[in-house]
Amino acid sequence: MYQPPRQRGVAPDPQHAEHYVRPRQKPLVRIGKRLRDPVNRFLAGQSLIGDTPVIxxxxxxxxxxxxxxxxxxxxxxxxxxREREIIPPLGKISPDHRRIASSPAWKSFFFQGYGYHAADNQARCPLIAxxxxxxxxVVVAFLSIMEPGTHVPRHRGLTKSWxxxxxxxxxxxDGKRCEIAVDGTTHQWREGEWFVFDETYPHEVWNMSDEPRVMLLLQVQRDMKxxxxxxxxxxxxxxRRSSFVGDVKNAVGA
Incomplete structure (x- = not known):
């Protein structure tokens, strides 16, 4: 597994000391994770755009x-x-993400998810909306903001559906200190260019620079049979009916 660069030269942020703990997962979530691999093998065979880590x-x-x-x-x-300190951390509004978003370093400004819309946030950014x-x-859409020193550990997403x-x-x-590794290969983003990947492959993200990283993050349905x-x-x-979505919906007023 690729090891991200150490935090050399990154000033410590006092807010990173805050820590979120993921609650015990509900039985339905645990069952879903056990079914994830066989279901995704079926969905891989249904894909009309291949099954590679990067698309x-x-x-x-x-x-x-x-x-x-x-x-x-x-x-x-x-x-x-300029006022991003008021933008909620992903781990605070989505308890299910706390294993990979356990501090305020990874913030999220939601626009929509699973048919629910955050009208106030959309009004704040009408061009993006x-x-x-x-x-x-589009299934989910938000601004993903990573402060200096953020590391999202290696993990896999739920489904090949999107x-x-x-x-x-x-x-x-310093782009070489702000990267993503997908299925063991490291990639650097470029401003204004989409990077599309299948989140069911192991991936991790880090920003070890001294500047924030901001991107529009979408989950989009895969073209299938x-x-x-x-x-x-x-x-x-x-x-859409699960607590996974309900927690975020309630937190952002969607």
């Missing part, structure tokens, strides 16, 4: 058109970044 962004409708507007979206979040609305099949899509809006100048689309729809509605 060509051109295969996802709408992404490249939206990417042309990245600099305007970056400008839109500058006022937000409009861009998201023009991408078919893909993780990252559009960097603000990156540290009919049986895969039916299975994905069933999974979507099951998760």
């Amino acid at each position: 060509d962004a051109r295969l996802i409708p709408g992404l490249n058109e939206v990417a042309r507007e990245w600099s305007a979206m970056r400008d839109e979040i500058i006022p937000l970044m 409009d861009a998201i609305s023009r991408i078919p099949g 893909l993780n899509c990252h559009l960097p809006l603000m990156l540290p100048k 009919l049986p895969g689309r039916i299975a994905t729809r069933m999974l979507y509605h099951a998760i």
